[in-house]
Amino acid sequence: MVATVVQLTESNSQIQQTHRVFENQKKAFRNNPKPSLTERKENLKRLKRVLLANQDRLLEAIDRDFSCRSKDESLVAEVMPSIQGINYTLKNLDSWVKPSKRHVSVLFQPASNKVYYQPKGVVGVIVPWNYPLYLAVGPLIASMAAGNRTMIKMSEFTPHTSSLFKEIIESMFPEDLVAVITGEADVAADFSRLPFDHLLFTGSTSVGKLVMKAAAENLTPVTLELGGKSPALVSPDVPLEDAAQRIVFGKALNAGQTCVAPDYVLCPADRVPAFAEEVRAKFAEMYPSLRDNDDYTAIINERQYDRLQGYLDDARAKGADIIEVNPANENLKDGTRKIPLTLVLNTTPDMKVMQDEIFGPILPVVSYDQLDDAIQYINDRPHPLALYYFGYGKSLQQHVIEATNSGGMCINDVLMHVAQDDLPFGGIGESGMGHYHGKEGFLTFSHQRAIFAKQKFNSGKFVYPPHGTAAHRMIYKLFIR
Structure with missing residues (x-):
């Protein structure tokens, strides 16, 4: 009191x-x-x-x-x-x-x-x-x-x-x-x-x-x-090593506590297992250990830590496959507030991790069959703050640009649009x-402030009353057509 x-x-x-x-x-x-x-x-x-x-x-x-x-x-x-x-x-x-x-x-x-x-x-x-x-x-x-x-x-x-x-x-x-x-x-x-x-x-x-x-x-x-749920869209033909490396960097930076972090991945269904393996490998290269590794950031406070653990508990209870990427198999549950990068596979729309902005090192992977199905998935949801597309074909890059909307976008990278001094940063709709x-x-x-300035000669007088003069008729003829 x-x-x-x-x-x-x-x-x-x-x-x-x-x-x-x-x-x-x-x-x-x-x-x-x-x-x-x-x-x-x-x-x-x-x-x-x-x-x-x-x-x-x-x-x-x-x-x-x-x-x-x-x-x-x-x-x-x-x-x-x-x-x-x-x-x-x-x-x-x-x-x-x-x-x-x-x-x-x-x-x-x-x-x-x-x-x-x-x-x-x-x-x-x-x-x-x-x-x-x-x-x-x-x-x-x-x-x-x-x-x-x-x-x-x-x-x-x-x-x-x-x-x-x-x-x-x-x-x-x-x-x-x-x-x-x-x-x-x-x-x-x-x-x-x-x-x-x-x-x-x-x-x-x-x-x-x-x-x-x-x-x-x-x-x-x-x-x-x-913020919102910023997707990373993996194309059917991009080298998974390239996509995984850049997505892992963007998701692990600040332990995912970034408004433009990749929130979830859209991946071709037949490439999901290979993508998950590449994520594990790339994360281990960047962070071979976590507990005493100063390179890997902790969650800001207990409230946010508990929220993220609640997302994982909810997804697990609803049938998701949880893959914790903990390269050194360390115990992180004794007050470190560090959460390993965690993949969530076989998600369903009713899972909290698929409804709320995650803001942490949890990465759901959503499978798709055709690229346009993935685009439709994005468009069925509120406009994200960022959208990330991975694919080297220029025509498909342009197709994704024109078929989607987001605050900003990177092609074959994540986060880096924010660091461009000559690009505007902002959201659209629910993302800002x-x-x-x-x-x-x-x-x-x-x-x-708009300033219209004229000097002594007054061309405006030609439209002053009384109306119906020859000057009026000429002006209407010249400028209303």
């Missing part, structure tokens, strides 16, 4: 602080509504400096939050894309901020049309626990580039990373420019109700609906980066809405 009261008091204090910061950022934006290009670049350079200076501390904090998180994975999937994103933005920001000229119809000449890219104001970012650094820094880069003030709500499930990120941001930026908010779920819920000028949320579809509902009360535009990364991130956090 005492702990609950203390938590409520702390949450109330954090909520009050959040509101105070929001008001200060609004005021600061009104005082400087269009930061110069030089200011924006300097802010990005300062962000880069503080990340590089603290990268070892950040790696250690993330490792502590997961109890075991591969530091190399954190370098590859968190630090590297953060730094590369800053570098790419610095290289291209000069061209992005320039007003773009647009066509003017002869009907309105002489005049000019331009689109000006102006900051929106105060941007809110809600960060999930699975990539707590990159999914905070990525939106911050785009928001800074567009000239906004930014408030970032970190996940309560990564307390060490959240606290450290707050510390290093406060050491480099004034609170009215960038502020990091910590706290429990009630603080996050209140955060989503603030009247931001834009709100970006990364997380589950169920929570995304609540965030969108809260934002709607303020008509706050939202970017929702959600809106895009960011690169130029699309700059555009998402910019108000694209």
